[in-house]
Amino acid sequence: xxxxxxxxxxxxxxxxxxxxxxxxxxxxxxxxxxxxxxxxxxxxxxxxxxxxxxxxxxxxxxxxxxxxxxxxxxxxxxxxxxxxxxxxxxxxxxxxxxxxxxxxxxxxxxxxxxxxxxxxxxxxxxxxxxxxxxxxxxxxxxxxxxxxxxxxxxxxxxxxxxxxxxxxxxxxxxxxxxxxxxxxxxxxxxxxxxxxxxxxxxxxxxxxxxxxxxxxxxxxxxxxxxxxxxxxxxxxxxxxxxxxxxxxxxxxxxxxxxxxxxxxxxxxxxxxxxxxxxxxxxxxxxxxxxxxxxxxxxxxxxxxxxxxxxxxxxxxxxxxxxxxxxxxxxxxxxxxxxxxxxxxxxxxxxxxxxxxxxxxxxxxxxxxxxxxxxxxxxxxxxxxxxxxxxxxxxxxxxxxxxxxxxxxxxxxxxxxxxxxxxxxxxxxxxxxxxxxxxxxxxxxxxxxxx
Amino acid sequence: xxxxxxxxxxxxxxxxxxxxxxxxxxxxxxxxxxxxxxxxxxxxxxxxxxxxxxxxxxxxxxxxxxxxxxxxxxxxxxxxxxxxxxxxxxxxxxxxxxxxxxxxxxxxxxxxxxxxxxxxxxxxxxxxxxxxxxxxxxxxxxxxxxxxxxxxxxxxxxxxxxxxxxxxxxxxxxxxxxxxxxxxxxxxxxxxxxxxxxxxxxxxxxxxxxxxxxxxxxxxxxxxxxxxxxxxxxxxxxxxxxxxxxxxxxxxxxxxxxxxxxxxxxxxxxxxxxxxxxxxxxxxxxxxxxxxxxxxxxxxxxxxxxxxx
Numbered sequence: 001x002x003x004x005x006x007x008x009x010x011x012x013x014x015x016x017x018x019x020x021x022x023x024x025x026x027x028x029x030x031x032x033x034x035x036x037x038x039x040x041x042x043x044x045x046x047x048x049x050x051x052x053x054x055x056x057x058x059x060x061x062x063x064x065x066x067x068x069x070x071x072x073x074x075x076x077x078x079x080x081x082x083x084x085x086x087x088x089x090x091x092x093x094x095x096x097x098x099x100x101x102x103x104x105x106x107x108x109x110x111x112x113x114x115x116x117x118x119x120x121x122x123x124x125x126x127x128x129x130x131x132x133x134x135x136x137x138x139x140x141x142x143x144x145x146x147x148x149x150x151x152x153x154x155x156x157x158x159x160x161x162x163x164x165x166x167x168x169x170x171x172x173x174x175x176x177x178x179x180x181x182x183x184x185x186x187x188x189x190x191x192x193x194x195x196x197x198x199x200x201x202x203x204x205x206x207x208x209x210x211x212x213x214x215x216x217x218x219x220x221x222x223x224x225x226x227x228x229x230x231x232x233x234x235x236x237x238x239x240x241x242x243x244x245x246x247x248x249x250x251x252x253x254x255x256x257x258x259x260x261x262x263x264x265x266x267x268x269x270x271x272x273x274x275x276x277x278x279x280x281x282x283x284x285x286x287x288x289x290x291x292x293x294x295x296x297x298x299x300x301x302x303x304x305x306x307x308x309x310x311x312x313x314x315x316x317x318x319x320x321x322x323x324x325x326x327x328x329x330x331x332x333x334x335x336x337x338x339x340x341x342x343x344x345x346x347x348x349x350x351x352x353x354x355x356x357x358x359x360x361x362x363x364x365x366x367x368x369x370x371x372x373x374x375x376x377x378x379x380x381x382x383x384x385x386x387x388x389x390x391x392x393x394x395x396x397x398x399x400x401x402x403x404x405x406x407x408x409x410x411x412x413x414x415x416x417x418x419x420x421x422x423x424x425x426x427x428x429x430x431x432x433x434x435x436x437x438x439x440x441x442x443x444x445x446x447x448x449x450x
Numbered sequence: 451x452x453x454x455x456x457x458x459x460x461x462x463x464x465x466x467x468x469x470x471x472x473x474x475x476x477x478x479x480x481x482x483x484x485x486x487x488x489x490x491x492x493x494x495x496x497x498x499x500x501x502x503x504x505x506x507x508x509x510x511x512x513x514x515x516x517x518x519x520x521x522x523x524x525x526x527x528x529x530x531x532x533x534x535x536x537x538x539x540x541x542x543x544x545x546x547x548x549x550x551x552x553x554x555x556x557x558x559x560x561x562x563x564x565x566x567x568x569x570x571x572x573x574x575x576x577x578x579x580x581x582x583x584x585x586x587x588x589x590x591x592x593x594x595x596x597x598x599x600x601x602x603x604x605x606x607x608x609x610x611x612x613x614x615x616x617x618x619x620x621x622x623x624x625x626x627x628x629x630x631x632x633x634x635x636x637x638x639x640x641x642x643x644x645x646x647x648x649x650x651x652x653x654x655x656x657x658x659x660x661x662x663x664x665x666x667x668x669x670x671x672x673x674x675x676x677x678x679x680x681x682x683x684x685x686x687x688x689x690x691x692x693x694x695x696x697x698x699x700x701x702x703x704x705x706x707x708x709x710x711x712x713x714x715x716x717x718x719x720x721x722x723x724x725x726x727x728x729x730x731x732x733x734x735x736x737x738x739x740x741x742x743x744x745x746x747x748x749x750x751x752x753x754x755x756x757x758x759x
Contacts, residue, residue, distance in 0.1 A: 019751040021737075022753065024553070025733055028549075028553040029626075029727050029729050029730050029733075032547065032549070239746065
């Protein structure tokens, strides 16, 4: 069921619309009922609470990152298109993630991020930092309402906290309808301030990983801020097709490093990590590893377009996103979903997504000993070149009470490459960029209360 | 033609209206036009007054049913339909209804027509799969069309075997009449009239609260899909939730286009419209169904609030 609310302006426009029979019908009704003045219709939708809850599991292969997340969203409808939204999220992240160091034919020892322990990676394995454990809570509050007769305005604040990270954000949005709501233009502005308080402190960029217990290269906290701007057009193309195009610009500045990512410093001929001996009496790394260094600003632009078409029942959804930034990462995302009704209260929705990105200009799988240090370097696989494919299927069921539950299962497969010219000596025989696969399972339940 | 309106195959048995007390209002209930009817009266009213309102409203509904049902042989519709080509003089109220119906035929460019009732001889909307043949439909085409009727108020003359059916507007008309009767009886007291889902309120409640009206879900009958707070005005629904034919996976809506003698393709299952009077709301929803796939743009052009299912 669709609800149409027509604002006063639209109604004024209707008076000149030749297809509008209102005046003729009112005259005919008055003649029939013999009443000159009928009661003016005054009605509104009742206040309602809408709830959107979800439980999501994300699990990477080989005991890497596992995430369990629970979300409760509540929307209170105050009528006349005014609504308040609240979203509360809690998630727990465990498992190991790649540290950025390259694999070697010998075991490697590292100081853990806290600086007060060490861990060892077996020969031939891409080093993972397995001390990864975090719990995050997030709360978002949003208000939306019409402004005047043509505009809709929304504003919100968001807050999230986890062990080493605090985020505070505000956002504002404004949209205007044209052409009897067939066209909507929107602009959005968001600002966020994030404070980073890494376990064991934020390391100085390109400083060396030191022995356990020595913290001289670590600062306490750092921060970044992000400004996002968004311009969007939504256009109704006929009765069953809607198209949306968004352009967004995002400017981050401040501390943009991942404080736990490192690079191996390697021999220019063999490509093996330069060995190091911990200070007598201390444990510590047995190779030379430097903490990564990223620029302190990043400007991203993205263009997103989406078409939804309804085939009198089934709904096809196709979207494409292009993103480019001044770190020279370009990415393309192509996604399609097809919602197929099964009976009157169920649907099945297969989904397919392709993603590809180029590497950042300062992406290095390793640093070469004896050469001048670059200003910026990172071996974080997420800044490297990779492709990813996601296939998924969602099953949904509408309940008797007007709610809907759904189950979504997705399989994610990622494979990346290190640029040929960065592979030195023995490295060519080893795994450079490990493939990653993940399973995503989500249960969601939506319902409403009066 | 509303979703809640069942075919008037069995004239209602007029049993006495009942009055019960709810938390904040009186509920009068009775059956008329083959559907459950309700009168909600705000609580400031005494029980005898509330009972008097309910009786008056029920009498109004039964009287309109008696005068305009096409299943009786003692009313003006029967006289018109059995005139066999002779002119019939009609009373003022019937003339007003015929004028209104003629206007609707105009406004719908012929899609709505009170003479199209003869199509029910071949289109039997019982949820089954009996689709009439083109010959069967075409055989009736010369009996359909307001342009074949000579209407010089107060005299109506049509070809033998042509028939008039005011079922398409009768219930909404009864709701508006009932609201007026209640308003005349107890001016200033808010009464909500609900005849099988077609609803009107003239006077807002004195406690400032709205009446809460549920719009029935088409997929889950007897469950409100939306709740609307109604202070004054009217809401009417047209649809085919229980009256359709199903053949080879194709659903034939009971809403017939008088010009083609066939169901309108791709019509929404249910259209609910809010307007100042019930007859206007009902007309908008019926004409929307007759617009088929264009129902939504049609309603947008009207600038009314509506709900499609």
